[in-house]
Amino acid sequence: MEDKPSEVVLFGTWYSSYTSRVALALKLKGIPFKYVEENLSNKSELLLKFNPIHKKVPVLLHNGMPICESLIILEYIDEVWNHAPKLLPEDPYQRARVRFWTNYTDQKIMPACYPILLKRGEENQKAIEDMEEMQRVLEEGIKQDFPEKSSFFNGKTMGLLDIVMGVNGYNYKAFHEVTNSEIIGPKNPKIFMWVNALKEHPLMKDTLPPHDKVVAMLKSKIAPTPDV
Numbered sequence: 001m002e003d004k005p006s007e008v009v010l011f012g013t014w015y016s017s018y019t020s021r022v023a024l025a026l027k028l029k030g031i032p033f034k035y036v037e038e039n040l041s042n043k044s045e046l047l048l049k050f051n052p053i054h055k056k057v058p059v060l061l062h063n064g065m066p067i068c069e070s071l072i073i074l075e076y077i078d079e080v081w082n083h084a085p086k087l088l089p090e091d092p093y094q095r096a097r098v099r100f101w102t103n104y105t106d107q108k109i110m111p112a113c114y115p116i117l118l119k120r121g122e123e124n125q126k127a128i129e130d131m132e133e134m135q136r137v138l139e140e141g142i143k144q145d146f147p148e149k150s151s152f153f154n155g156k157t158m159g160l161l162d163i164v165m166g167v168n169g170y171n172y173k174a175f176h177e178v179t180n181s182e183i184i185g186p187k188n189p190k191i192f193m194w195v196n197a198l199k200e201h202p203l204m205k206d207t208l209p210p211h212d213k214v215v216a217m218l219k220s221k222i223a224p225t226p227d228v
């Protein structure tokens with residue numbers, strides 16, 4: 001555990017959910033930090049210096065040491081500031097389950113959002129169906145692996161999986177509006193209840209961008225409908 005005050009800087013972009021994961025974890029732990037907004041179409045020299053491999057946000061700079069990749073940063077934060085609230089449970093098997101579903105959300109669900117935004121016609125329909133199937137798998141998985149919890153998985157405070165799920169789900173209504181889909185809804189009641197509970201968390205509201213700003217940003221990314 002760190003006992004001397006440290007200098008913590010987060011390089012991020014307002015619409016990056018990966019950045020929001022880190023901002024949320026820092027706030028949850030009560031760690032003061034400076035935030036630097038990056039323009040991803042004109043990346044700063046500092047970002048390229050601190051993340052020369054991926055050249056992406058977020059980057060956490062801790063006493064001058066850069067840490068890259070949001071999930072690695074979250075675990076780093078939990079190890080360095082290892083006071084409550086803990087992001088990962090103590091029990092190794094519980095930790096493994098939390099990591100499994102965090103990884104599933106990160107590696108399967110997040111990338112599956114892009115084709116829904118970018119593809120049109122049949123490919124768009126297929127992308128929505130793929131996502132629905134992934135959500136069904138997640139619903140069954142969390143029912144089976146976390147039968148004891150209703151909304152917050154790591155006790156009464158947010159843990160690693162809550163951060164990742166909450167950040168992903170926070171603006172689901174904006175995603176539905178722009179893509180004309182319904183990914184998160186009553187057909188997967190556990191996820192629906194969980195995401196809606198997380199949306200009410202004051203730190204989520206303080207960290208995630210507002211609906212209208214996200215709608216405008218998503219519209220700017222969406223593929224134009226071809227003329228018929």
Ligand SMILES: N[C@@H](CCC(=O)N[C@@H](CS)C(=O)NCC(=O)O)C(=O)O
Pocket residue numbers: 013015016017018040055056057058068069070071
């Ligand atoms: N796996 C990375 C993903 C980070 C990521 O994709 N960041 C995007 C913003 S949402 C980025 O910096 N993109 C810039 C680029 O691809 O050039 C993480 O978890 O940190």
